[in-house]
Structures are given as structure tokens and as C-alpha cells.
Amino acid sequence: AEAHYTARNLESRRIYNEAVKHLPGGNTRTVLYYDPFPLATVRAEGARLFDADGHEYVDLLGEYTAGLYGHSEPAIMAAILEALQSGLNFGSHHANEAALARLIKLRFPSIDLVRFTNSGTEATLMALAAARVYTRKNRILVFEGGYHGGAFSFAHGDSPVNAPYKYLVARYNSVESVDAVLSDPTNAQDLAAIIVEPMLGSGGGIPGKRLFLDHLRKTANTLGAVLIFDEVMTSRLHSGGGLQSHLDIRPDMTTLGKYIGGGMSFGAFGGTEDIMSLFDPRTGKIAHAGTFNNNVLTMAAGRAGLEKIFTPDAALKLNARGEALRQRLNQIATGSLLKVSGCQSIMVIHFTLTPEEHITCPQDIADDDKALSDLLHLYLLEHGYYIARRGFIALSLAVTDTDLDGFVKTIQEFLTQHQSLVT
Numbered sequence: 001a002e003a004h005y006t007a008r009n010l011e012s013r014r015i016y017n018e019a020v021k022h023l024p025g026g027n028t029r030t031v032l033y034y035d036p037f038p039l040a041t042v043r044a045e046g047a048r049l050f051d052a053d054g055h056e057y058v059d060l061l062g063e064y065t066a067g068l069y070g071h072s073e074p075a076i077m078a079a080i081l082e083a084l085q086s087g088l089n090f091g092s093h094h095a096n097e098a099a100l101a102r103l104i105k106l107r108f109p110s111i112d113l114v115r116f117t118n119s120g121t122e123a124t125l126m127a128l129a130a131a132r133v134y135t136r137k138n139r140i141l142v143f144e145g146g147y148h149g150g151a152f153s154f155a156h157g158d159s160p161v162n163a164p165y166k167y168l169v170a171r172y173n174s175v176e177s178v179d180a181v182l183s184d185p186t187n188a189q190d191l192a193a194i195i196v197e198p199m200l201g202s203g204g205g206i207p208g209k210r211l212f213l214d215h216l217r218k219t220a221n222t223l224g225a226v227l228i229f230d231e232v233m234t235s236r237l238h239s240g241g242g243l244q245s246h247l248d249i250r251p252d253m254t255t256l257g258k259y260i261g262g263g264m265s266f267g268a269f270g271g272t273e274d275i276m277s278l279f280d281p282r283t284g285k286i287a288h289a290g291t292f293n294n295n296v297l298t299m300a301a302g303r304a305g306l307e308k309i310f311t312p313d314a315a316l317k318l319n320a321r322g323e324a325l326r327q328r329l330n331q332i333a334t335g336s337l338l339k340v341s342g343c344q345s346i347m348v349i350h351f352t353l354t355p356e357e358h359i360t361c362p363q364d365i366a367d368d369d370k371a372l373s374d375l376l377h378l379y380l381l382e383h384g385y386y387i388a389r390r391g392f393i394a395l396s397l398a399v400t401d402t403d404l405d406g407f408v409k410t411i412q413e414f415l416t417q418h419q420s421l422v423t
């Protein structure tokens with residue numbers, strides 16, 4: 001399969017070989033690398049990617065959820081061009097900043113006040129800083145398989161370069177594990193924050209159980225710790241108010257990112273007035289800098305997206321289409337090792353060890369068959385479908401039903417052709 005891939009993609013290989021001379025492994029974003037070399041995209045439009053060798057792909061990766069609007073949404077393009085014509089890099093306040101903040105608050109009732117950053121990673125950094133200053137405590141409860149940015153990664157077997165906080169690591173979806181970690185009185189007394197993805201995104205598309213997330217809310221209340229929901233990926237779910245609206249759980253703080261900046265660099269953190277007031281420059285408890293925090297292109301694109309395109313109704317429709325796709329895929333894969341986890345418009349394709357296996361925590365997918373995932377990935381690329389090497393899919397608004405029908409048919413063909421491997 002790899003030899004065939006190489007022969008089809010000689011120009012991408014040439015671009016990669018040049019990149020290796022200047023960037024470690026030719027790469028500046030680890031997750032985008034795959035063997036034998038990654039494709040180079042030259043152009044994108046709607047839900048289509050065009051690579052350097054002239055192949056066309058249906059983009060089902062959707063930039064890990066940041067590409068919600070597709071590659072050329074007219075209202076987003078118009079907003080960016082209009083902002084561009086008014087000039088770059090003001091170094092001052094401007095009206096779109098508050099407009100975007102207002103739109104975010106409308107969707108997330110738990111957010112009284114919000115601040116912007118350039119990435120989800122920075123949003124995590126600032127939320128944890130706020131929790132520590134607010135509680136005057138230090139420890140942070142995180143979950144195995146959790147991902148809150150490049151400096152906050154808790155995947156099993158990872159060798160992350162994490163920010164040096166005092167982390168307590170519990171098992172995702174396990175109330176018992178949380179209680180066990182906090183049965184140590186020092187851990188309980190010094191707990192500043194619990195940070196959790198209401199669905200593990202990078203960790204494999206594993207939804208949090210209501211019981212588990214409720215338990216985190218209660219635990220944070222009891223111990224006087226700050227409950228932070230990382231909704232950087234999940235904010236698009238249900239009617240666009242994230243999993244917290246759906247579950248009716250009110251975190252003290254929320255981190256956001258990805259599509260909410262309209263497809264431009266973006267991150268945000270918000271929460272109760274009490275906590276967020278720490279950032280009020282008039283009282284100056286926590287200084288929060290960042291040259292591009294309120295950059296005019298992101299603020300304009302983000303505002304246009306929430307105001308004009310990703311309305312609650314549009315969110316419900318996209319998410320229903322995602323759920324239908326996931327069910328169809330699981331249907332055709334019944335009895336095989338292929339399983340699709342996730343929620344609505346975000347999903348992950350796995351190859352489990354046995355056809356009966358259920359996926360409820362990261363430990364369930366630790367022994368997944370990576371060779372089969374690699375094989376499927378190359379097969380999909382050859383047939384014109386772009387997903388992440390490890391099976392991650394995020395639908396954009398630009399993907400059509402015809403695209404999805406074609407994708408289901410291609411997965412079906414893969415299962416038929418590789419029957420001896422996948423059952």
C-alpha cells in the first residue's frame with residue numbers, strides 16, 4: 001500500500017523531502033505527520049482539498065473541528081476581507097471584540113465574562129492560572145487520555161512536555177478513580193481545579209458519562225475547587241452550546257477554541273464573574289497579555305460565523321447528520337473490528353481487538369490495531385477521502401450528503417476487501 005501511495009504522490013514527496021531539511025521531520029505540527037510522508041495541500045475550497053499531485057479529496061478531517069465552516073464560506077471570507085481593508089494590528093480595543101464575546105455568552109450561560117487567546121492551549125494555561133489564584137491552591141485533577149493543548153497532554157504512553165503543575169491523574173469516566181485519588185487528604189485540601197473534556201476528543205472520541213461529570217461538579221463544590229470544562233472541541237455539539245448545555249451542568253470555567261474564531265487562530269476562556277474579574281485591568285490581580293488576543297481578523301471572522309452561519313438551528317442539523325453517519329458506519333461494520341465512537345458531528349474510527357468490544361474509556365482503545373488504521377487511512381486517501389491517520393473525523397458545514405454516501409460506500413468496500421483482517 002505504501003509503495004502505491006508513494007508512486008501516486010511524487011510531488012508531495014518532493015515537498016516533504018525539502019521540508020525535512022528545515023523542520024524536524026519536515027513537520028511543525030506533530031499530529032499532521034504520517035508514514036511514509038504526508039500529502040501537501042495546495043488549495044482548498046468548500047469541503048474539497050487539492051494536493052500537489054492534482055488529486056482531489058473530500059475533507060472529512062475538518063481541521064480537527066476548527067474547519068467547521070469549510071474552506072471558503074462566503075460570509076466568513078467577506079468578514080475577513082472587510083476587516084483587512086480597515087487595517088491590521090490596531091494595538092487597541094475595537095468593537096468586534098465585545099461583539100464576539102457577547103455571542104459566546106449567549107451560547108454558554110455559565111460564562112459571565114470571557115477573554116480571548118490565540119489558541120486552546122493558551123486558554124487552558126490561563127484558566128488553570130485563574131483557578132490557582134482564585135482558590136490559593138495548587139493541585140489539578142486531570143484524566144488519562146485528556147488533551148488540553150500541547151502543554152497539557154495526558155495520553156497514555158505519551159512523552160509530553162507539560163507545563164509543570166501538580167497534576168493528579170484519574171481514570172476517565174470512573175467515579176471510583178476520582179474518589180480514590182482524592183481520598184488522600186492533602187490532594188483533597190490542595191485541589192485548585194478539575195479540568196475535563198466532557199467528551200475526550202484527541203483521546204478517542206469518548207463521551208463522558210452524565211454520572212461521572214455530575215460527580216465532578218459535586219466534588220468541586222465539596223472541596224471548593226474550580227470545575228473547568230474544556231469545550232475546545234465539543235462547543236459545536238447539540239445546538240452549539242457545547243455538552244454543558246445538553247447535560248445541564250454548569251462548570252465554573254469553560255475553555256473554547258477551534259471554529260469559534262471563524263477558522264482563524266483562536267482560543268477563549270470564560271466563567272463566573274467572581275473568577276474572571278481577576279483579569280480586570282483596573283484591579284490587576286492577574287495580568288494576561290498576548291499581542292494577537294484581539295486580532296481584527298479573528299474577531300471579525302468569529303463574529304460573522306456565529307451571527308450569520310452557525311445558528312443553533314444549523315448546529316442541530318449538522319450534528320444530526322453526524323449522528324446519522326456514525327450510525328450508518330457502525331451498521332455496515334457490525335460483526336467486524338471497526339467501531340466508530342464519538343458524538344454527533346465529531347467521530348473516531350477504531351479497530352478494536354474483538355468485534356464485541358465497547359469503548360467507554362481510553363483503556364479500551366489502548367490496544368487498538370494501529371496497522372489497520374494505517375491501512376484504512378491510505379485506502380481512503382487513494383479513494384479521495386481525507387481523515388486523520390488515527391481515524392478522527394469532524395464534519396464541516398460544506399460536506400454534502402453525496403460526499404457522505406460516497407464515504408460510507410468506500411468504507412464498505414474496504415471492509416469487503418479486507419474481510420480476513422477485520423473480522
Ligand code: PMP
Nearest residue numbers: 119120121147148149201232233
Ligand atoms: N483542548 C482540546 C480539547 C483540544 O482538542 C485542543 C486542540 N486539539 C486544545 C485544547 C488545544 O487547542 P490549540 O490546538 O488551539 O492550542
